[in-house]
Amino acid sequence: xxxxxxxxxxxxxxxxxxxxxxxxxxxxxxxxxxxxxxxxxxxxxxxxxxxxxxxxxxxxxxxxxxxxxxxxxxxxxxxxxxxxxxxxxxxxxxxxxxxxxxxxxxxxxxxxxxxxxxxxxxxxxxxxxxxxxxxxxxxxxxxxxxxxxxxxxxxxxxxxxxxxxxxxxxxxxxxxxxxxxxxxxxxxxxxxxxxxxxxxxxxxxxxxxxxxxxxxxxxxxxxxxxxxxxxxxxxxxxxxxxxxxxxxxxxxxxxxxxxxxxxxxxxxxxxxxxxxxxxxxxxxxxxxxxxxxx
Numbered sequence: 001x002x003x004x005x006x007x008x009x010x011x012x013x014x015x016x017x018x019x020x021x022x023x024x025x026x027x028x029x030x031x032x033x034x035x036x037x038x039x040x041x042x043x044x045x046x047x048x049x050x051x052x053x054x055x056x057x058x059x060x061x062x063x064x065x066x067x068x069x070x071x072x073x074x075x076x077x078x079x080x081x082x083x084x085x086x087x088x089x090x091x092x093x094x095x096x097x098x099x100x101x102x103x104x105x106x107x108x109x110x111x112x113x114x115x116x117x118x119x120x121x122x123x124x125x126x127x128x129x130x131x132x133x134x135x136x137x138x139x140x141x142x143x144x145x146x147x148x149x150x151x152x153x154x155x156x157x158x159x160x161x162x163x164x165x166x167x168x169x170x171x172x173x174x175x176x177x178x179x180x181x182x183x184x185x186x187x188x189x190x191x192x193x194x195x196x197x198x199x200x201x202x203x204x205x206x207x208x209x210x211x212x213x214x215x216x217x218x219x220x221x222x223x224x225x226x227x228x229x230x231x232x233x234x235x236x237x238x239x240x241x242x243x244x245x246x247x248x249x250x251x252x253x254x255x256x257x258x259x260x261x262x263x264x265x266x267x268x269x270x271x272x273x274x275x276x277x278x279x280x281x282x283x284x285x286x287x288x289x290x291x292x293x294x
Contacts, residue, residue: 038087038180038218040079049260053080055178055216058208058257062223062248063264064230069222070097070184072264074106076220080180081147090177091149092168094161096188100151104144111140148177157190158200162207169214178216181208185222187249201250205257224249225263241267 029035037052046052053059053076063069077091095103109116119137121128129137152164165181168174183189191200208219229247234240243263245251255261 036087038080038089038178039083040076041083053180053218053220054259055218056212057259058205058212058219058221059260059262060221060223060248060254060258061262061264062225062243062254064225064266067225067264067266069264071106073182073184073220073222074103075110077149077180077182078107078110081149088177089148089180090168090174091147091180091182092165093149093151093182093184094156094164095151095153095182095184096155097184100153103151104141107144108137108140112136155188155190157192158203158207161189161204162211165207165211165217169211169217175215178218180218180220181211183219183221185224186254187224198250198253202253205253209257223254 026035037046037050037054039052040046049059061069061073077093080089080091093100093103105116105119108114109119112119114133115123117123119129150168156164161183165179168179186201186204187197189200189204191197208221211217212219225243225247226249228234229243243265245255248254248261248263
């Protein structure tokens, strides 16, 4: 059993037998379907992430500007609610990059298969939203209002993020729910006076590694690729048309903290024509006859 050693600040000690019992129970519950991952609409994504999104993990999603990170996570957020009705979920979204109302607009676009331009009466045809479509929009918006999603639009400090997550984890109304924390994105986290961005990012990862271990908590954070991937040397060299570990801003902190790192890449935005299906590791180079890439 886990037990404190004294009344000082010594951390709780857990014997390996307790950890062994916990993992055997987890394996048994997984095989019986008692414990499941949160499904998404993407089969490959589910396969790569242990059947979907697990509790007690940190998932980092990175990409260059314009690669669709926010849109992807918005769709992911919608899938978490729509495709997992049997799970008692609550989503806490630190939405620093975009107004929450525009996030709902993207959900409407996703569900109604309309562009946001069409929904905002600024489509290519120049036609305003019809009365019939507006009724559909209102009906779908009423449905979305019941999603267990809470947005924070104002950029926060690491301490504010920490205290807000803890509030949700220990509140009587939410403490037994599966808490999914989404942060869009890491570089918009407010630092302390005189603090460098990398230091703020490192402190944020320490907070996430702490809070993910409480109850059923999942962290999904968005991050930025640095400018090196856009260099002329990379663009003109086809063998370098793929993202590498060093391309993530603050990669040391992010890779240390993350259970999964997913890169969304659109090489055409950089004038590139080639991109393999995975990041080469340990000096690998993408080759046409590589069965892993084909």
